[in-house]
Ligand SMILES: Cc1cc2nc3c(=O)[nH]c(=O)nc-3n(C[C@H](O)[C@H](O)[C@H](O)COP(=O)(O)OP(=O)(O)OC[C@H]3O[C@@H](n4cnc5c(N)ncnc54)[C@H](O)[C@@H]3O)c2cc1C
């Protein structure tokens with residue numbers, strides 16, 4: 001059979017998330033390798049003009065479902081959006097467009113809805129893919145397992161496939177300044193029933209105004225080597241100069257020095273920023289599991305045998321209380337802030 | 338309240354992964370196995386709800402005989418019933434696990450199904466929502482706070498940059514994330530009591546994978562980094578390298 005790809009991308013308040021450009025670019029690349037077409041789907045409001053601009057990433061058609069219209073069908077008052085309803089919209093649209101390959105960004109939202117879409121469309125499913133290519137007409141997806149300690153390549157049985165793409169891994173590629181055509185999808189045509197609104201998000205609470213580690217391009221993390229919560233101003237000052245997010249090891253989160261949302265690692269967040277600076281962190285295997293795919297790693301630790309140095313691109317052996325202020329000052333000089 | 342908890346057995350998180358002879362799975366020599374850490378949160382949440390509202394907690398695993406260890410750990414924590422759905426081999430994918438669990442759960446009509454958010458072996462992050470879809474239940478995963486009032490659910494789930502407040506109704510599937518509770522350590526009494534609890538066995542209903550692993554490999558080794566030992570005196574040089582060599586600032 002001939003293939004067709006549907007790429008689901010997220011928009012919020014009329015704007016696309018970064019992950020949207022990554023997914024569209026990857027859909028374009030895969031479509032090229034398979035010699036097939038792809039459509040883009042988004043659910044949002046006031047997103048039409050931005051949707052046109054996805055043409056720059058190679059999209060020719062963007063299907064838009066109006067979020068307010070969709071929410072109007074929810075049985076819960078005050079629905080901002082509903083995961084199962086999103087899943088239904090994606091599954092129905094894939095069937096309507098004759099798409100057998102679905103790509104979804106592996107964000108908190110994407111990972112929640114994708115397993116449902118996989119069952120609804122009877123697709124083979126890979127969550128959290130980090131590399132994708134076609135080989136003799138078959139899709140091969142690479143996925144980290146055992147907390148990133150190894151990778152597996154998967155081949156799918158059957159021609160229906162659904163894959164979520166880990167954010168921040170695939171590169172957005174602008175291919176020109178073409179405009180995509182935008183087509184509104186009528187929610188009336190999507191067979192939605194009460195059952196599709198079995199849960200609803202009533203509120204999204206932003207944990208703080210601070211940048212989250214999961215979204216940051218630069219992260220400065222502190223560990224037990226900083227001796228106490230009062231010394232995290234070292235981490236915060238450095239992060240401030242770099243416009244970075246602050247992260248933490250589990251040891252300091254468990255000790256109550258830092259909030260859980262900052263924890264990087266196996267039981268915290270998985271991150272792959274372009275620069276990760278680890279201060280007073282030993283580099284236990286569970287910490288590495290969350291950050292070893294960072295593009296550049298700087299470690300500051302007084303123990304030259306600390307495991308963190310084995311994966312560091314640049315390591316500074318010595319006392320963080322001396323090094324970090326000097327490092328911050330040097331950065332201020334070159335960054336001019 | 339009838340609560341079913343899905344439990345899986347996984348390699349200890351400190352395991353050093355070596356690739357097995359088949360190039361598709363890990364070398365199991367010397368690997369020790371534990372109850373998936375996220376499932377401990379699920380078992381704990383189930384026990385707390387039972388202690389509050391009455392009812393029973395049933396631990397269910399799809400796997401080979403080895404998976405009984407996961408059920409035993411749930412027994413030690415305080416689950417009263419355990420069921421092993423017997424997998425014909427250890428090579429099954431998330432879909433197959435979800436399908437067998439769903440088929441078993443369907444006949445049970447539980448009020449609540451608790452899972453961990455993900456199993457730390459394959460990091461599937463799929464079974465809870467897949468099972469929910471198969472049995473037509475609502476599902477909220479990555480939950481850090483759960484309130485149940487009558488049949489109304491309010492849950493907080495963790496997302497990048499914050500939390501979603503999600504509402505739903507029982508019966509439902511919930512996936513637990515670290516932060517929701519502090520799993521109890523089994524005490525001597527509960528460990529002794531767990532020894533006489535039988536594990537029921539159920540026949541599998543589905544066998545057949547939706548994908549095949551064609552290769553397992555280790556992440557590309559990093560080139561050795563540059564290590565500096567003059568403390569603060571090296572700061573300027575490292576900043577220069579970050580700018581000119583690594584080009585990340
Ligand atoms: C199931 C499980 C899951 C886990 N999940 C996670 C996770 O998600 N994330 C995580 O981080 N951990 C996790 N851990 C914990 C992990 O094993 C480590 O215990 C933890 O990462 C250690 O944190 P740390 O590096 O801050 O502390 P330590 O290991 O105590 O290291 C402190 C470091 O600071 C250095 N130091 C001390 N003083 C100074 C100084 N003045 N200047 C510079 N350096 C100094 C020391 O040399 C040492 O290397 C998990 C563990 C388990 C069992």
Ligand SMILES: Nc1ncnc2c1ncn2[C@@H]1O[C@H](COP(=O)(O)O)[C@@H](O)[C@H]1O
Nearest residue numbers: 343344399452453455456461462463464
């Ligand atoms: N084989 C299994 N048997 C029982 N429960 C499972 C099994 N596999 C996964 N689960 C449950 O589903 C959760 C998520 O697993 P996964 O989707 O595989 O990452 C786990 O934390 C378990 O609670």
